[in-house]
Amino acid sequence: MNLTLNHPQLISLAAGFTDHETLPVMELRAAVNQVLNTRESALPALQYGSTEGSGELRRITAARLAAQDTAAGGTVSAYPADHLVITNGSQQLLYLAAEALCDPGDVVLVEDPTYFVFLGIAQSHGLKCRGVRMTEHGIDPEHLDRVLYSLRKTGGLRRTKFLYLVSYFQNPSGLTASFENKRQALAILRAYEQKAGHPIYLLEDAAYRELRFTGDDVPSALAVAGAAERVIYAGTYSKPFATGLRVGFGWLPDSVRSVILRIKSNHDFGTSNLSQCILAAALKNGSYDRHLPALQNRYARKAKTMLKSLHAAFPRAAQWVAPQGGLYCWTQLPRAIKTGPRSAFFRDALKANVLYVPGELCYADDTTRPKPQNGMRLSFGNASPGDIQTAIGRLGALAQRRAIN
């Protein structure tokens, strides 16, 4: 991110920034005016709130989550709002969950590949990550079972605390876990709990859920029968609306909630009350939901531009996943072309003023398999359609040259 901000000539396909064009200035103005309109409505927004966040925003969020899961086909009763905690983006919840559930030396299961910042969080807490293979429907249940079995055999199961899934338009692969897949994952985790001697949670990172531009929504893991005591759900209002607000939320089992609140009160006493009030206003007056289709259409068009450019410019042996939502197009070059941060390809791309996230950064340091070295996470989030075309063209030319040599 910093590289991008300091070198404006660079076309960044790296950062998960949202699209400048879509930022809801009018909607924000209206929501802020509502909040600050009267002294009575303004004062609570300018005062400290509570660590768990605004009661109103939590109630709206709980109702919204239940409605989303129901609309997606889940059999859902209400999600009680007192399980919700408002956070500084969903990012903070990932950090808090890792801190609350783990001790240094513990094991966390992640998708292979996974969100690279989560790997940084795990590292900073001294955790070991084990990768679980993915299929097009989410993680491979057989492999999850095999990894847990091998952890049991090697004594690691007692240190295994949770499975981290980016379940919608996964970062970086773009894949979405099916509901059945999440159900299976929870059942497998549950089957190992007795041997583990403690609960093994599923941390569902749904940061991209509202960025779907094609296909149908999938119920969250919270909708799996009997799962509410094992699922931590991380959502966000930042990416689908205005990232500058930095407001996310977590739905937490009772057993985890009090610990996370204690840690959050050490971090910051609670998320900016003004940001929370603005969001509550935008959700209540409907502008948040009216804004979503515009955002989704914009990303759909940019994803299309990226796919077209990839078809036109990249070597035939390259492969990618056409995204149904989210911000990323996960692309594999021919295996001989290494894309890592120290590779010639990455350097050449930088020289050509194009930045991407090297795929190998998205794999855990898991010695049970080699890290694939030919992947790229290409984001169509922030760059303009013209820049996407230009950047993919440049990367394609570099890849063509190396594919021939």
Added chain:
Amino acid sequence: MNLTLNHPQLISLAAGFTDHETLPVMELRAAVNQVLNTRESALPALQYGSTEGSGELRRITAARLAAQDTAAGGTVSAYPADHLVITNGSQQLLYLAAEALCDPGDVVLVEDPTYFVFLGIAQSHGLKCRGVRMTEHGIDPEHLDRVLYSLRKTGGLRRTKFLYLVSYFQNPSGLTASFENKRQALAILRAYEQKAGHPIYLLEDAAYRELRFTGDDVPSALAVAGAAERVIYAGTYSKPFATGLRVGFGWLPDSVRSVILRIKSNHDFGTSNLSQCILAAALKNGSYDRHLPALQNRYARKAKTMLKSLHAAFPRAAQWVAPQGGLYCWTQLPRAIKTGPRSAFFRDALKANVLYVPGELCYADDTTRPKPQNGMRLSFGNASPGDIQTAIGRLGALAQRRAIN
């Protein structure tokens, strides 16, 4: 805080909330309108920023800090803005500093008494706190030397990482450290560095600095010659303006800055850009600085109300420090009256709908001295003048009854 929010009939002298009456609604409205006025000015506010925070806010903050230290009599050259990091209130910086500088089992020196939330942060990082006695000018330098000497003798010096000082209107004691006191503290820390085998930092928490209502400002420890590589300065824009914004800042030595930025990017990628832009606008258009005197006057009047009520209602043997700023009046009852969270006095106060922070919560678990058990941190921050009178009257009656029995 949560107790207060959920029981509106309670008069809270506990929370460090700011005064509702003083919240700058008009000023906020004007600043927000400036930020959202044009699409051009609004877009950066609604987008992600960088982890270290807005360049503009950091430049304004650096210049402001240098001007404050100069006005207070310090001999100060410019403070480079690239040493600044914007945080979610100064609270987050305390957390980040503890995480960046310490490993579990390390030792941190704190004032005796100190900010109780910092003790919680230290505990959550597995740190041991050693208390350093206070004089009316700040910590007792002789005692600081004695504590360090005893740590050296017992092998703890190699684990001692920093001294935490709340240097302006200390929380809870209300005392302000003199500049000479900070100079002495830095010299003593420096003298033990060789034996420690690493730098020993001074973390200066200046959260209340701008809440002075009488007397002259004191330069920060950054103004001590040669200290810039050892001082971490934590400031805030929340308490002096609108706590709902949750924006603080840290001035960090080079050696600490990159580590703290890495941790902050794991926490949240950076503080809400909208909040930062609003503050930058309020600082630039002068409304922040015009608001300060109103705030200071309000607290001065409420402090006076509290002191008058204490004189009128409390037993003669009770003692307190008349504050020159900040939010607290640190009060000692006769030693026989215990004020702890499990004491009869605390329970009686709650029954009388009055909440205070028991003094013993403000002392580190330091086995080298017993914890005083008769203190109370009484805040005049949030309660109205009438409520302050009522609450102090009730506490006084309870104390009189126990002083007689």
